Amino acid sequence: MTVNYMKLKNAVPSLLLLWVTGALCAQPAPADPLAENLFPPDLVIQHQSDIGLTDEQRQALMSEIHSAQDRFADLHQRLQKETEALAVLLRKESTDEQAALAQFDKVLNQEREIKRAHLGLVLRIKSKLTPQQIATLREIKSKIASGQLRSLEEVQRTLQNKVQSVQEGVQGWQGEGRDPSPIAEIMQEFDPLMKAGKHKEAEAVLDRALKLLRGPEKDESEKKPKKSAAIQSAAPYRFAAGAMTPEALEAEIKALQPARVAWRDIAWKSCLLEGLKESRAKGKPLLLWIFIDRPADDARC
């Protein structure tokens, strides 16, 4: 095969990252031995169908989470109280060091209590999972870390964007005097799914609503593939009946962007002089990615 043009962005970035943030910086990021063996409640709930969580397990989990929520509310209230008391002491022109340190200890104790309660909750949840479920969750965490799976934050962002698109679409229908009740009917399924933490299913509901809002876009005749290599259609395209707001459209487009893309984690520069200057200042080598004559910033390679 002749030397074709390189697809570095496809394969290398995550590995490059190891070097750029690791060996090059001489400060390899250590794996967190605690975090990798613990699974926050939202992760378990988000991936309940992936790990095959039973109804019984789910109920037990939700029960733990609800009781913990009350406890956390109480603990956070106490922390706030102790923090405010410390702030009062620090506000004085002349602060009594011993008193301030004693109060600071109280703040730290409350923080410790909160962290302890968090760990307790996570451990109780873990104890309700099977070894197979734990193994699957480890795999899921690893995929999220490498960008292969959407994180909870990304899922939530996508859901928010799609909800906004649905709202905009409904407003558009109302503005045109159309009856939005079919959308409302679909959306009735949304809240229960969200409350059950079934984000995938909830997103599918939003997609159904959005599909209905977008409406049929083409005549049947236009859906048929053209046999000739004609460059243009003979008749004007039929515009969708539904209103389209820029805000809803922009939200839908932005929802296509993942929250994290691994190759963006590398702080690529493009100015050679700047690179050489920093290389001299930091005493580090310069890694150059040369790709034909393309800058390959946020373009494909």
Place this chain on the structure above:
Amino acid sequence: MALKAALVNNPGDDEEGRLYREIARSKPAPQGICVANSAGKVLDWTLMFDDNESILAFFNYTLERFAKYPDARQPFSAQRHMKFPSSKLPDVPDNRLVLPIPDQHAQSCPANPRLPPGTIVARLFGRALDENGQPVADTIRQEHYVEDRFNLPVETQAALAQAVLNAGTNAFKMPDALARLLISHAFLGQLDVNPLGSPAGGKGDLKELALWVQNISSQHHAPTRLRVAGASHIAGAQDRNRPGKSNDGRIWEHDVKLTWDGLIDMHGGRITRLLLQARGSEKLKWGNPSFADAADVACLPGGHPIDLSCEVHYGILGEPVRVEARAF
């Protein structure tokens, strides 16, 4: 320090250009990974790696060489690998030239050329969808998630503005140059699989392009608001009538059918905002017998095998370049 150094293949004639030329002097190909020291002298080049572990081995090796040759005080050869560490190319001896490194650019930074005012910078995002219609979660491979960027020159915008004037409130076909520009970046995968491209032994074809525009402005908003809707179909494949020399053994078939909709805001003869999305289906086959079962990093120039057939969703956001902004 990580740098995307496009100008290694197209250096200027000034002091900065000479630094690029020095890096280019030892390049084994117009593409690759290069490690240089603080004087801009190349320590090592490689195009590929034996396996994933070899990447870190390469970086550790170059760090050792950097510790020995951090600047231009001692002569050293540029080492080169087609594939690290198994396939080594001849070293390129030091030319003993110590090039001055200017504190600032002769004019503006050549790696960040300025765009003419009024140019629209368009960013494209594309996702492959799974069987449930959700974006495939993997965002590493370009056949699953792609970002691209392109510019709409002011002349292209002016042609659209003229077409709007001519059409009044009637729907009209988008000027061809603009329509082609908008649809030509909506494909998954790397540059080589561009269904409108003509890679070795292949041919891309525009099967259908019908983007229609209608002025939907009301008195309630100042800019001219245009509604866009339409369809595109582009397809490329190896040309079976041109076997042999021009074909390096690659397998390439790419077919993208999309339905478009969106909005364009204009003020005078310039676009002020562009929002387009496209949904449809995409089929892509890419491969080469030489890929065999090799790791991705062992065949970086050719890419990895792809066999994709799925629904897709693209979005394009465009806005005028900021005065201080650069091309990228």
